[in-house]
Amino acid sequence: MITVSTFKNIQLQDFNKFLEANPIPEWKEKIKADTINARYIAIHKLFTDEINAEKRSVSNETIDAFLFEHLFYTYKNYQYVYRFDDFKFTAESSIDSVRDYLSERTELCYNRLLTEQANTDNFTLHTTRIEEKAGKLISLNFLMKIADIRTMRFPEVDVYVAIKVDLVNSMILLKFNLTQLELLNSNATKILIELKRILNGQTQAGHKFEPLNINLSSLNEKDAKKTIFKLFEELSLDAEDIINAHAPSEADVKISKFLDQMGLSEIKSDYIQQIKAVIYQEISSALTISDFKNGWVYRFTFREGLTTKASSRTDDYSPIYNSKIYWHLKELIFKEEEMQEAGLHYTLPNPPDGSNYVLVRLESRSDCIIINYYHRMRYNRKGKEEFVLQKLNKHLPK
Known part of the structure; x- marks a missing residue:
């Protein structure tokens, strides 16, 4: 189960919306607390108890889908876009063959639920997901913990990067939350370099990615x-x-006539465009x-x-x-x-x-x-x- 520090990536209002749609018995009472930090602890306990319960009101898969959506998409508002030169799979790869390949390599954590126990070390891969549409492979998505930060509200928050290998657009995205990235300060550059090396299979943490033949390439x-x-x-x-x-009809003709009346020896296209710019600016403001x-x-x-x-x-x-x-x-x-x-x-x-x-x-x-x-x-x-x-x-x- 991901930690309280991970839960702090998700806003309280989003937990409330989820619980309203997927109620756990007495959840409103159980998450009451005097401070925001205490409330996150209470929410984490509520989810942990539900996950470990013999009879559940909400399935682990439903909780996992909520957590993944928010950690991979919802708050990732700052994204680095690269190309890649090589990758083991293409958009034409058989979905079944991709599933089989990933399932055989347990280190890639294919479809591992975020409700399961996980290593909390930095640069730990938590789960790998595939995205498909109409039987076509769209992307491989990796969720990885990369750091811990201290914020004004919390003494510790886990930082995740969402990595998307987009096979439709031939791109690799490294997706972060901008506020968290700014709190990492100079470490952000080091983390970016390390992530590129990991994806290219060049470090110990990157060994698990080596069979995927990812070759992330910089943009010109x-x-x-x-x-x-x-x-x-x-x-x-x-x-x-x-x-x-x-714009007024025949604006170019009227401007040319005006410039001619002003006695210009040559009426250049640039002069007409400059006057039109004033007119366009005025029109735009209206x-x-x-x-x-x-x-x-x-x-x-x-x-x-x-x-x-x-x-x-x-x-x-x-x-x-x-x-x-x-x-x-x-x-x-x-x-x-x-x-x-x-x-x-x-x-x-x-x-x-x-x-x-x-x-x-x-x-x-x-x-x-x-x-x-x-x-x-x-x-x-x-x-x-x-x-x-x-x-x-x-x-x-x-």
Whole structure:
């Protein structure tokens, strides 16, 4: 059974929702406590007693599914994205053969329930799961404890990394909780290096992964920046089409005539675009977010060479298109076709829980792309992740 320190990864309100849907007798009374720390201890005891009971109100599998969902998806809002050059399985691998292979290697903890006894040492693999869809292998998912931290609320909290080998998008994701990662301070870099070595089978803790032939590969920094630009470009061009539909008719002709009247010897396309930018900025400020059906850019950082050229964002995650900086730099950004960082708001098609958008910040960082999920992203996290990864994979070179 995972520890009280692990339970502290999950918010109390989520335990309450689970227990309301899967009631354990007298649970409301049993988890009453004077302090938050004491309440977590009481919740842990409630679950432990239920798991060890001869007659259970809630199955171990139901508890396990709740714990895995929250430790692997719900709170993992900061993700490092890599490619891989090699892996034992492909999306075409037989599901049965994958199950058989993993079952034979007990060190990989295939389908091990999180309700079972486990080693609490750091860099301990707690469970391996496979994800399939329509008989196709989608991913292998590994949950591993990597550290212990002290927070302002708790003297000890277990830190987990969720590792996803995504066979559909040919990516490896190392998924963390950003708050926990920041508390690790300088150890975060060491842990990241160690995890890559473990997955590549290069350390004692990585021996169990060696037969899987995982070869995690770094992203080319130029490719990462171009990929972020492409996602920035998609939403921006879509937004400009919307703004242009509200622009005065024959704007280019009218601007050219105006410049001619001003006595310019040559009317360059750049001059027309600069004046149009002022008009577009004014139009954008009058539009509402509902006008941008597919989404919008809400922040960006653009660098030309080693110099930071500009950074702009909206504090409320609203569209960036009424920003002077966006329009002043737009032509240069589109010419360079690279972007260091972008904040993107996507509208989701047919969301299951009524949360119809995903808000992310993408950043090119040395050998990977970082995805930071923002603002109410705990709901339908799995679906939102799949949406963003498909967008990313569309432009990221293989």
